[in-house]
Amino acid sequence: MSRVVKLAVIPGDGIGPEVVAEAEKVLDAVTASSDVTFDKTRFSLGAARYLETGDTLTDDDLKAISDHDAILLGAVGGTPGDPRLKDANIERGLLLKLRFMLDHYVNLRPSKLFAGAAGPLSDPGDIDFVVVREGTEGPYVGNGGAIRKGTPHEVANETSVNTAFGVERVVRYAFDLAERRSKKVTLVHKTNVLVHAGAIWQRIVNEVSAEHPDVAVDYLHVDAATIFLVTDPSRFDVIVTDNLFGDILTDLAGAVTGGIGLAASGNINPDGAFPSMFEPVHGSAPDIAGQQKADPTAAILSVALLLDHLGLTGEAARVSAAVESDIASRTGARSTAEVGSAITALL
Amino acid sequence: MSRVVKLAVIPGDGIGPEVVAEAEKVLDAVTASSDVTFDKTRFSLGAARYLETGDTLTDDDLKAISDHDAILLGAVGGTPGDPRLKDANIERGLLLKLRFMLDHYVNLRPSKLFAGAAGPLSDPGDIDFVVVREGTEGPYVGNGGAIRKGTPHEVANETSVNTAFGVERVVRYAFDLAERRSKKVTLVHKTNVLVHAGAIWQRIVNEVSAEHPDVAVDYLHVDAATIFLVTDPSRFDVIVTDNLFGDILTDLAGAVTGGIGLAASGNINPDGAFPSMFEPVHGSAPDIAGQQKADPTAAILSVALLLDHLGLTGEAARVSAAVESDIASRTGARSTAEVGSAITALL
Ligand SMILES: CC(C)[C@H](C(=O)O)[C@@H](O)C(=O)O
Ligand SMILES: CC(C)[C@H](C(=O)O)[C@@H](O)C(=O)O
Numbered sequence: 001m002s003r004v005v006k007l008a009v010i011p012g013d014g015i016g017p018e019v020v021a022e023a024e025k026v027l028d029a030v031t032a033s034s035d036v037t038f039d040k041t042r043f044s045l046g047a048a049r050y051l052e053t054g055d056t057l058t059d060d061d062l063k064a065i066s067d068h069d070a071i072l073l074g075a076v077g078g079t080p081g082d083p084r085l086k087d088a089n090i091e092r093g094l095l096l097k098l099r100f101m102l103d104h105y106v107n108l109r110p111s112k113l114f115a116g117a118a119g120p121l122s123d124p125g126d127i128d129f130v131v132v133r134e135g136t137e138g139p140y141v142g143n144g145g146a147i148r149k150g151t152p153h154e155v156a157n158e159t160s161v162n163t164a165f166g167v168e169r170v171v172r173y174a175f176d177l178a179e180r181r182s183k184k185v186t187l188v189h190k191t192n193v194l195v196h197a198g199a200i201w202q203r204i205v206n207e208v209s210a211e212h213p214d215v216a217v218d219y220l221h222v223d224a225a226t227i228f229l230v231t232d233p234s235r236f237d238v239i240v241t242d243n244l245f246g247d248i249l250t251d252l253a254g255a256v257t258g259g260i261g262l263a264a265s266g267n268i269n270p271d272g273a274f275p276s277m278f279e280p281v282h283g284s285a286p287d288i289a290g291q292q293k294a295d296p297t298a299a300i301l302s303v304a305l306l307l308d309h310l311g312l313t314g315e316a317a318r319v320s321a322a323v324e325s326d327i328a329s330r331t332g333a334r335s336t337a338e339v340g341s342a343i344t345a346l347l
Numbered sequence: 348m349s350r351v352v353k354l355a356v357i358p359g360d361g362i363g364p365e366v367v368a369e370a371e372k373v374l375d376a377v378t379a380s381s382d383v384t385f386d387k388t389r390f391s392l393g394a395a396r397y398l399e400t401g402d403t404l405t406d407d408d409l410k411a412i413s414d415h416d417a418i419l420l421g422a423v424g425g426t427p428g429d430p431r432l433k434d435a436n437i438e439r440g441l442l443l444k445l446r447f448m449l450d451h452y453v454n455l456r457p458s459k460l461f462a463g464a465a466g467p468l469s470d471p472g473d474i475d476f477v478v479v480r481e482g483t484e485g486p487y488v489g490n491g492g493a494i495r496k497g498t499p500h501e502v503a504n505e506t507s508v509n510t511a512f513g514v515e516r517v518v519r520y521a522f523d524l525a526e527r528r529s530k531k532v533t534l535v536h537k538t539n540v541l542v543h544a545g546a547i548w549q550r551i552v553n554e555v556s557a558e559h560p561d562v563a564v565d566y567l568h569v570d571a572a573t574i575f576l577v578t579d580p581s582r583f584d585v586i587v588t589d590n591l592f593g594d595i596l597t598d599l600a601g602a603v604t605g606g607i608g609l610a611a612s613g614n615i616n617p618d619g620a621f622p623s624m625f626e627p628v629h630g631s632a633p634d635i636a637g638q639q640k641a642d643p644t645a646a647i648l649s650v651a652l653l654l655d656h657l658g659l660t661g662e663a664a665r666v667s668a669a670v671e672s673d674i675a676s677r678t679g680a681r682s683t684a685e686v687g688s689a690i691t692a693l694l
Contacts, residue, residue, distance in 0.1 A: 092540065154510065162502070192438040194505045196491035203497065226573065230467045231606075248570050255578055
């Protein structure tokens with residue numbers, strides 16, 4: 001009766017391998033005595049692989065990764081300004097390609113201020129919300145171009161594409177999530193300026209909201225939302241927003257809840273047609289790579305999201321609880337491995 | 348030898364008229380003994396005017412306003428959700444129309460943490476930077492549309508348009524400003540995702556930067572910039588960014604420096620072909636309108652920017668100094684008029 005989960009592991013660049021090692025340590029420990037086995041395949045992808053082979057993500061890579069139940073990713077991206085990476089866009093060619101090709105239409109990013117975590121706000125209140133960021137549309141579609149490039153007459157365009165199909169499925173996810181939480185959904189957009197994209201989001205939120213009379217609905221312009229994130233973050237429960245606004249809001253939310261070293265995320269395909277991918281919100285931070293300075297907590301909390309997604313809710317809760325008690329008792333500086341071991345010991 | 352400045356005053360909606368009354372009180376007082384006379388024309392524009400006449404901004408309005416040396420605006424916009432305003436977009440049809448038609452390509456938004464101003468950060472440091480937000484391009488151009496509107500097959504697009512002409516002139520302004528300040532320019536964009544729009548901004552910043560070897564140049568993705576705005580805002584001197592990112596960053600910056608009630612802005616046409624327009628960053632806040640609850644400081648600081656723009660630097664400095672000492676000595680709650688009178692008394 002034992003269950004085997006095929007897990008693709010992409011440690012990536014910079015601090016990616018270090019934080020993933022700790023995430024795997026926790027994953028192994030929490031599943032050691034359960035009847036679930038994780039059958040892991042490592043994929044060497046990222047800037048290092050590109051520099052070696054010229055490949056970012058081949059069709060074969062994608063096919064092999066798709067043949068898994070879930071993906072754990074560390075971080076990808078080389079040193080900013082590295083001239084050898086000038087023509088590579090590791091973010092678009094690898095990270096965003098995975099999100100788009102694997103139809104990760106829900107980018108789930110919880111924000112919680114754990115007791116003991118020191119954020120920049122003097123009076124943060126009780127922060128516990130989730131951003132449901134659309135993952136496959138909006139300004140991220142790569143629908144742009146330039147004419148007269150490099151000349152004084154250049155015109156460069158980027159088009160945000162928003163479909164009723166794409167907006168509705170993520171809005172439904174947000175309302176379903178709110179039903180299991182504090183029953184409040186806040187749409188964040190910029191409907192007064194981006195009138196067409198804004199209108200489709202507002203219309204669909206109104207429509208789906210009618211099916212959830214018990215869920216309160218709110219709307220904020222993205223600029224106002226950033227104000228509330230620093231002045232009254234406890235007002236939020238579930239935020240639903242587009243790809244770009246979600247990117248911005250979740251970095252800010254990470255900072256407000258004690259730093260991007262604690263912020264986890266799931267790139268989810270709720271239909272199960274493709275494997276979902278779990279990764280810390282932070283990047284590869286090449287400046288501190290290999291020094292055991294990175295906080296693996298975001299990667300470890302991403303494992304909790306992964307376990308939860310796989311229906312291993314007991315294991316997920318044990319990881320979250322271990323992280324929570326580790327954060328509550330943090331004192332001096334610890335190495336990446338020390339944090340991972342401390343959390344493992346607390347499981 | 349006396350100089351006459353033709354000033355268009357647009358009090359607008361909500362708290363607009365209240366804060367503009369105080370701004371005018373300060374303007375009148377600070378110019379009372381100088382040889383400059385402000386010849387004011389009031390324009391009744393905004394949601395109230397729209398509800399009365401159906402007009403937002405007619406060609407005649409625009410022509411009459413253009414025939415002034417500068418504009419002072421309070422705030423425009425009706426009650427959110429007012430069904431009678433459903434088909435009006437006061438923001439696009441009035442505020443953005445003014446910015447675009449009067450070619451306000453520099454949206455200048457200083458952020459300074461005044462002594463005594465209470466922001467949400469526990470350790471804000473010394474905050475003193477200026478956001479130079481592009482005002483006539485980017486995702487704000489209104490270049491969008493939808494097909495199959497209102498159906499499950501709707502597709503809604505918005506196109507961000509960025510021209511070398513438009514980017515270069517605002518980037519030049521930012522570098523010139525940095526030369527007179529702490530000689531640091533930070534470009535904020537999302538070059539790793541919005542590759543075409545990002546590339547034109549990065550290229551032009553690189554080119555203009557070569558002409559300013561003494562100005563340090565930095566780049567931040569917009570998501571990372573929001574993190575630094577709450578963890579290390581004193582690192583910034585001049586931020587140059589596009590219309591949408593500038594909108595988001597300046598609301599957050601306003602919150603971080605003690606609230607949007609203190610944030611002033613100038614919509615500037617540096618060529619002098621059209622009158623520049625000065626306005627608080629905040630909106631019309633219909634919920635507290637007519638109650639003398641709004642802080643007129645942002646409107647008053649907008650008068651300082653207006654005076655500065657007109658070359659009346661001594662008068663501008665007196666207004667800023669009066670605001671600074673008023674903020675330093677704030678205690679209990681005061682009415683809008685009391686704040687205006689207190690600042691006037693301190694001139
Ligand atoms: C690296 C980048 C492409 C990515 C994004 O913009 O989505 C990152 O910022 C994130 O939030 O996961
Ligand atoms: C009202 C709105 C159109 C405007 C903008 O987005 O520019 C406002 O938020 C601002 O920052 O002045």
